[in-house]
Amino acid sequence: MTTTVTVGLGSCGIAAGANKTYDKIKALKESENLDFSLKKTSCIGMCYREPLVEIVDDTGTYIYGDVDAERAIEVIEKHVNQQDPVRDYIVYTDLFDAPENGFMNSQVKIVLRNCGYMDPESIDEYEAREGYQAMKRIAEEKIGADQVIETILKSGLRGRGGGGFPTGLKWKFARANQSDEKYVICNADEGDPGAFMDRSILEGDPHSVVEGMIIAAYAIGATGGVIYCRAEYPLAIKRLNIALGQARQRGYLGNDILGVNDFNFDIYIKEGAGAFVCGEETALIASVEGERGMPRKRPPFPAESGLWRKPTNINNVETFNNIPWIILNGAEAFASWGTEKSKGTKVFALAGKIRNSGLVEVPMGITIHDVIMKLGGGIKEGKKFKAVQLGGPSGGCIPQYLSETIVDYDSVNATGAIMGSGGMVVMDESTCMVDVAKFFLDFTCKESCGKCTFCRVGTVRMLEILERITNREGREGDIEKLEELAYEIKDNSLCGLGQTAPNPVLTTIKYFRDEYEAHIIHKKCPAKVCRPLLTYTVDQEQCTGCMVCLKNCPANAITGERKQPHLVNQELCTQCGVCYSKCKFDSIILT
Amino acid sequence: MTANEHLIRDLVEKHGTNRTALIPILQGVVETKNFISDTDMTEIAKELDLSAAQVFGTATFYSFLSTEPLGKYVIRVCKTITCDMHGKRTIIQTIEEMLKIKVGETTPNKKFSLLETNCLGWCHEGPAMLINEKPFTGLTHERVHDIISDYISKL
Numbered sequence: 001m002t003t004t005v006t007v008g009l010g011s012c013g014i015a016a017g018a019n020k021t022y023d024k025i026k027a028l029k030e031s032e033n034l035d036f037s038l039k040k041t042s043c044i045g046m047c048y049r050e051p052l053v054e055i056v057d058d059t060g061t062y063i064y065g066d067v068d069a070e071r072a073i074e075v076i077e078k079h080v081n082q083q084d085p086v087r088d089y090i091v092y093t094d095l096f097d098a099p100e101n102g103f104m105n106s107q108v109k110i111v112l113r114n115c116g117y118m119d120p121e122s123i124d125e126y127e128a129r130e131g132y133q134a135m136k137r138i139a140e141e142k143i144g145a146d147q148v149i150e151t152i153l154k155s156g157l158r159g160r161g162g163g164g165f166p167t168g169l170k171w172k173f174a175r176a177n178q179s180d181e182k183y184v185i186c187n188a189d190e191g192d193p194g195a196f197m198d199r200s201i202l203e204g205d206p207h208s209v210v211e212g213m214i215i216a217a218y219a220i221g222a223t224g225g226v227i228y229c230r231a232e233y234p235l236a237i238k239r240l241n242i243a244l245g246q247a248r249q250r251g252y253l254g255n256d257i258l259g260v261n262d263f264n265f266d267i268y269i270k271e272g273a274g275a276f277v278c279g280e281e282t283a284l285i286a287s288v289e290g291e292r293g294m295p296r297k298r299p300p301f302p303a304e305s306g307l308w309r310k311p312t313n314i315n316n317v318e319t320f321n322n323i324p325w326i327i328l329n330g331a332e333a334f335a336s337w338g339t340e341k342s343k344g345t346k347v348f349a350l351a352g353k354i355r356n357s358g359l360v361e362v363p364m365g366i367t368i369h370d371v372i373m374k375l376g377g378g379i380k381e382g383k384k385f386k387a388v389q390l391g392g393p394s395g396g397c398i399p400q401y402l403s404e405t406i407v408d409y410d411s412v413n414a415t416g417a418i419m420g421s422g423g424m425v426v427m428d429e430s431t432c433m434v435d436v437a438k439f440f441l442d443f444t445c446k447e448s449c450g451k452c453t454f455c456r457v458g459t460v461r462m463l464e465i466l467e468r469i470t471n472r473e474g475r476e477g478d479i480e481k482l483e484e485l486a487y488e489i490k491d492n493s494l495c496g497l498g499q500t501a502p503n504p505v506l507t508t509i510k511y512f513r514d515e516y517e518a519h520i521i522h523k524k525c526p527a528k529v530c531r532p533l534l535t536y537t538v539d540q541e542q543c544t545g546c547m548v549c550l551k552n553c554p555a556n557a558i559t560g561e562r563k564q565p566h567l568v569n570q571e572l573c574t575q576c577g578v579c580y581s582k583c584k585f586d587s588i589i590l591t
Numbered sequence: 592m593t594a595n596e597h598l599i600r601d602l603v604e605k606h607g608t609n610r611t612a613l614i615p616i617l618q619g620v621v622e623t624k625n626f627i628s629d630t631d632m633t634e635i636a637k638e639l640d641l642s643a644a645q646v647f648g649t650a651t652f653y654s655f656l657s658t659e660p661l662g663k664y665v666i667r668v669c670k671t672i673t674c675d676m677h678g679k680r681t682i683i684q685t686i687e688e689m690l691k692i693k694v695g696e697t698t699p700n701k702k703f704s705l706l707e708t709n710c711l712g713w714c715h716e717g718p719a720m721l722i723n724e725k726p727f728t729g730l731t732h733e734r735v736h737d738i739i740s741d742y743i744s745k746l
Contacts, residue, residue, distance in 0.1 A: 011713075011726065012715070012716060012728075015713075015716060015726070015727075015728040015729065016729075047715045047716065048715070190712065191709060191710060192710065193671035193672050193673065193709070193710040193714070194671065194672065194673055194710070194714050195710070195712070195714070196710075196712035196713065196714055196715065199712040231618075231655050232708070232709075232710075232711050232712065232721070233712060234724050234726075270614075271615075271618065272653075272655075273614055273617070273618060273653035273654070273655045273656050274653050274654035274655035274656075274708070274709070275652060275653050275654065276709060287614070288611065289610060289611055290609070290610040290611045290612065290613035290614055290649065291610070291649060292648055292649055292652040293652060293653070349714060349715070350715065351673045351714035351715050351717075352672075352673050352676055352714075353676065357714070357715035357716070358715050389672075423714070425672060425673055425714070431676070436672065439672045439675070440672070443709070447709070449652075
């Protein structure tokens, strides 16, 4: 029997202790001279079950979850030595019902086709999974650049970074512009709070991004390539460097690539330095050029005048990852997934109050409800699903009653949110929507580059209003003022950051106006999040009279004797919340 | 030549004198000594034939290019909403109590700086933080206590 044991060593696996699991299995294999091959792979998306160990033998595929070093000994002993799979720990298999079968089987893996199935640091394994075959086919069958662009156009692929602009069209424009130098840039400056799909792709399948870029370079006639990766992703940068080195060695990068005359192309990595706005394409270009990362006016678009004022094509990581698959499987196969105007699949990062947080790839057209309830396993701790924030700080909140909205660019836009890069932050009944809006605005306000007055000053003014509202100082007319400022900022900002910054506020006002009113008029926070709006009282039955709250209260608002229930004097209370956080007996009631 | 001048000369040799080299050079300085001083900036400006103001402008734009001295270990706690939902405040509180500094400050012995940072991409396993380049995730009061104690014992 041939057996392969693979340990997931993505960042999430390592964080969960997968290195220890790997070392243990390696030690067992060596000390007992066991007959199986041991491999490493990256994140498969089931981050909530890490460390994961996959065993493939003649009978089938089995994935074990939560495998710490101790469990690893048991699994190897029973499964490998005695051919007796340990059913209790199996989370996925193609042989019988396992807890995560639904999670795996409802996905369609095009972008994540290799993530979790191969060693990302091995070009051999990538090649064994049809890697670089797409570029080879183009070279061998002498498929012209125009034909490549035609295929991408026909596939209906749209930019996965957020904008949703047709990729083929972008390439066509860049190709049409004549110049001695042209560039291809991969935007890996994923900064949306709640999004981590690009990190997982770069860590799990870096070669596929490189191959996508090579094909783009061939199509538009580029001479140089740049991957702009954020500094917060050290492992992704390391793996990209390895992949680029290997690709150069095999002749996928360099001169006369794969025998195509005069096709000279190489890629270098440009490490970001911590500025969210650099995810905007013209700011990204400024940053590569060594300037402050401030956006430029468009037009001219980068396809005409980009890096060093030369025609430049910029796509996102996920977009590039689709390219080799489309070339190999055809535009029709890609377009068979999805809706009329949004083809293919989309990777979503699930986070927040969701049971199974991690990465999923689903066909466009699936409902938000299915993503959260079926793949995400519903809400944590049995709480009620309230809303989901789609598209990070540029997106908006979609309320529970609109969760039948399907996932495609146009349907999501119609709600006031945007698809964005695919981060889904799930919120339950204990989340305050005004607080959420405040969080995102605080983010964009600090990340505004300062070039446009409306974005620079307007976001600060909006934030001040939100701070007042959550601080018990809301006034009548605040909602209208917020809306007025929001539209001014949207209309008068140069780049996407400013144009979309008010979206979280606008959508929460649209769908949760009653919560804003409760804060402003009734001075209440229905979700019990905004401390200044809460009333603190002592549960007279629960209180043990330990005097901890009394001693810690900075306003001396609590009175009582030892071992007697205490009381809060509402006139003195400043709603600071110290009593609530100090009480060990859950005796402080918030209303 | 001072050690700093040597460092900058080496970085210029490695990255060149093009404007594109500016950020990599600044990153190199931060990597070695954790922050960029005014003298470093004028030195770099001279080497790249830029004005000191241009170097200052670029350096102060990016949050990872600190122009203030930072500690040997820079702790960056992710301040994103998902980490916040999972108890980021407790993590900050724990670190503040252990190191006796507030967010944005450096310990008097120049060993630790505590900062907040934008999304680290660990939303599914928050709260998360970076200590220099190393990420720590799924933090709890106890875990962060152990991690910081470990770093203190390394001093």
